[in-house]
Amino acid sequence: MSKATAIAPSNIAFTKYWGRKDEMLRLPENGSISMSLSDLLTTTTVEFSPDYKQDEVTVDGGGLEEDEAQRVIKHLDRVRNLAGIDTRAKVVSENNFPSGTGLSSSASGFAALTLAASKAAGLDLSEKDLSILARQGSGSACRSVPGGFVEWLDGDTSETSYAVQIFPPNHWDIIDIVAVVSENKKEVSTSVGQQSAQSSPFMEVRLSRMREKNERIKNLIADKNFEEFGQLIEAEALELHSIMLTQRPALIYWTPGTLQIMKLASHWRTKGIPVYFTINTGQDIHLICGAENATQVQAKLKELDFVKDIIVNTPGEGARLSPNHLF
């Protein structure tokens, strides 16, 4: 087979990945816990062929910036190395959601690319090996390989830093409702912003507490303790953004719309709706609630004229080959 199509989910991190102990290998400073999302998906087709003189990459119908294209080509090189081939590839990738706004399109994108490219190159990698490989393209992409509730084991080597499923998608029926508040791309990419994580005076304290925080959140997911889980993920999102606000240069990813929904979440709680927010490294905001409250939260968001799109996610499957992947 020299052509394959894969679908991979974006994921929402409940504890965040920020800062790397190895830039080249993208080994994170700390482990993190996430959920793969049912409705934020990237579909990517990779075809290796001697007919191609160079790698060609199309995302959402257009080309990529030079540095982004180089990142994809470097990832194809990793796959070619593993497979022992040197043919060029054509990559066509589609997101069903806006990219570069904090919805982790690089996570779903590199997970889908990893699976499609490795299959197209004739490899048959385990979930663990796919996760290790995806991580080298974009750190959080390793978490988009398994489905459901996921832990990224930070590891000290490339072979020990990968993501595993800790609970299947049907373990807990919580919902992630994404409010898209702006479709403008971030001014500073996550990949660049991360490199200055250590310039925050607070980074060291944060890191010293992450192991315990990850244990706590795993227990709360195991126990389906929604209230404490919600409090913890909100505090963790605020902590991540406090690190970014205190970096040099400061990274201010929130927009007025982000902030307004942050404040509304606690207001809605006082009105009896158990809903908590989390935010990745961007402006869009994720509202987490039980399935029984999803309709109500959606209705609240629909009243806000600055919300451009609302995307409702259940815990989703991990990266998989497209049902139509055989050509």
Next chain:
Amino acid sequence: MSKATAIAPSNIAFTKYWGRKDEMLRLPENGSISMSLSDLLTTTTVEFSPDYKQDEVTVDGGGLEEDEAQRVIKHLDRVRNLAGIDTRAKVVSENNFPSGTGLSSSASGFAALTLAASKAAGLDLSEKDLSILARQGSGSACRSVPGGFVEWLDGDTSETSYAVQIFPPNHWDIIDIVAVVSENKKEVSTSVGQQSAQSSPFMEVRLSRMREKNERIKNLIADKNFEEFGQLIEAEALELHSIMLTQRPALIYWTPGTLQIMKLASHWRTKGIPVYFTINTGQDIHLICGAENATQVQAKLKELDFVKDIIVNTPGEGARLSPNHLF
């Protein structure tokens, strides 16, 4: 004399006061540097008279909440103790700006109250003693006693914790343009929010760095190094708010309008206008620029429909008796 009127300025802190090492005495965790503001003023008249059966307090034409009134009465008690009197007082106070929105009306208010009440009680306190006394009513009020550029010496006792002028108002012609973005009162008062400062995991690291930061900012003011000064005050404001965001419960004082102007400030800098923001514990935002750029910054703010008021301040005088204070 049993009646006196005083005027006192609000002040803008360049390094912030957040957290107290002694709640009762309002001794701050760290020293701080501020500027007294020419155009954010409280005017307060205090009259002691045996005719009054109880203390009466009017602010901006209305009564105060019970806890706020008690705080004023407790301050009158401090003055009565010093003067050895026990007559009740009538207090009439007017702010020329909105109170409770982060413009430090309690600083100007308690500074004016301290001067007017002590004079009306027949005391003739030094600037240092006025500052010590004002601090016990509201910590940052001690900084509103001197004029110009001011340092609050943190101190370990009541007698060593007071504010002094480090440079007179005419030392440096910088301007503080306040953008009032909401006239809603804060949901959590500064006084209450401070009590949880230590619940932020980052508070200890912050405090370990404050002494050096204060030295640095004094040097930058001495040298009139506007660019580094601006970078430092912006970073300090972001650090303060990061502490508040990571407290339990989290304090989110910014509103969408605050955030929008924060982002605009750095945008305006890329367009060649040297302007930096700082924010106290509230939603209103202070834009600091050189006098030569004040008109331009004001014009930019006037374009923003959500800005409710714009107040332009030069470095101002400290607390003083009203020219009409003799009746």
